Amino acid sequence: MTTLDNTTVTPVVIGAPRGGPDAPTLRQDRWWIQPLVTVTVLTVFVVYSTWAVFVNKDYYVGIAMHRDLISPFYSPCIAGSCVAGAKGTAIVANWWRITPALIVIGGPLGFRLTCYYYRRAYYRGFWQSPPNCAVADGHRRYTGESRFPLILQNVHRYFFLIGVFFNVILTIDAVMAFRMPGEGGIGVSVGTLVLCVNAILLWLYSVSCHAARHLCGGHVRTFSTHPVRYRLWKLLTPLNGRHMQFAWASLIFVALTDLYVRLVASGTITDPKLF
């Protein structure tokens, strides 16, 4: 290390490990805050959602409370073990006796796990690969996603379609949340708004997905011959730029939605009718 006119210069070797053991980074800012927040939020979400999936109760507020609210973790409720009222019109697993959330959680989970943004976030946060820009990797070797098992992340484009399917279901749930049996038939409660905001955030997360943008604008050599796809691509591109924000907002809100439904269903709080 040499000093020239109060400027510290560190020699750089092309191809050398980034930073080296004594100097993992030259960054002076608090670069560790970002991966720390990622690990904290994702850990809290995983712990909470695992508990919510396996607790198998208080996921539906039904006619006895004059509402029709279902937790997003349990929808569509298609198992024989679903509580009365929460069951969808198509029970495809009548023989299923354990928590019905286990049947449906794989779709949204796969969509999030393979998301390009989350991959960056949890590779940085949990695997330190690398923890942040211009910070040395936590591992000696970097193999990327070119071999098993990480090459399977390429299925994201198919999980996108599964994610859209769940968005449709949760949008129907949000519409059903306007039902107030025994209280005028129809109305708006805090629970209605919670389910609506949840559905909107999930749609924003999905349409801002890189796979969605590629579906519109990918493989198009000349936009002038594909005006509809060009318009869609133009529409989605600014949303795509906010994908990170939608990813966090929708993740946190889906857990809050489950929590709200759970608190109402268990009788801990009541769901106030607004009008």
Ligand code: FES
């Ligand atoms: S890139 Fe994040 S959902 Fe597709």
